[in-house]
Amino acid sequence: MSSFQITIDGxxxxxxxxxxxxxxLHAAGVRAWRTTRFGGRPRGLFCGIGxxxxxxxxxxxRPPERACLLExxxxxxxxxx
Numbered sequence: 001m002s003s004f005q006i007t008i009d010g011x012x013x014x015x016x017x018x019x020x021x022x023x024x025l026h027a028a029g030v031r032a033w034r035t036t037r038f039g040g041r042p043r044g045l046f047c048g049i050g051x052x053x054x055x056x057x058x059x060x061x062r063p064p065e066r067a068c069l070l071e072x073x074x075x076x077x078x079x080x081x
Contacts, residue, residue: 006076015072022048022055022067033057033080 005012006024015024022045025033032042034056046054048068056064058079067078 004072004074006072006074006078008078009080019072020068021057021059021070021072021076021078024072025057025067 002017003014004017006015006021007013008021008025008028008030013024013028019027026045030044032044034043034054035041036043043054045068046052050066050069053066055067057067057070058064059070059076061077
């Protein structure tokens with residue numbers, strides 16, 4: 001398998017070919033990158049199959065998408081805020 005890097009909040013993160021952005025975040029030790037509106041509880045990967053919306057990220061400036069479903073591409077710039 002080949003590997004490459006993506007940028008998450010300005011930080012380079014290694015990715016294996018075919019890996020989702022959610023899996024890359026998890027492998028990099030990032031477990032939460034959002035918080036709930038009420039209570040500020042941490043959110044990240046929850047269901048892992050695209051049913052919930054806890055893992056939303058912005059990739060290359062596009063509207064937020066679910067990280068668990070989005071395959072990482074070389075050069076992707078991901079923001080979690």
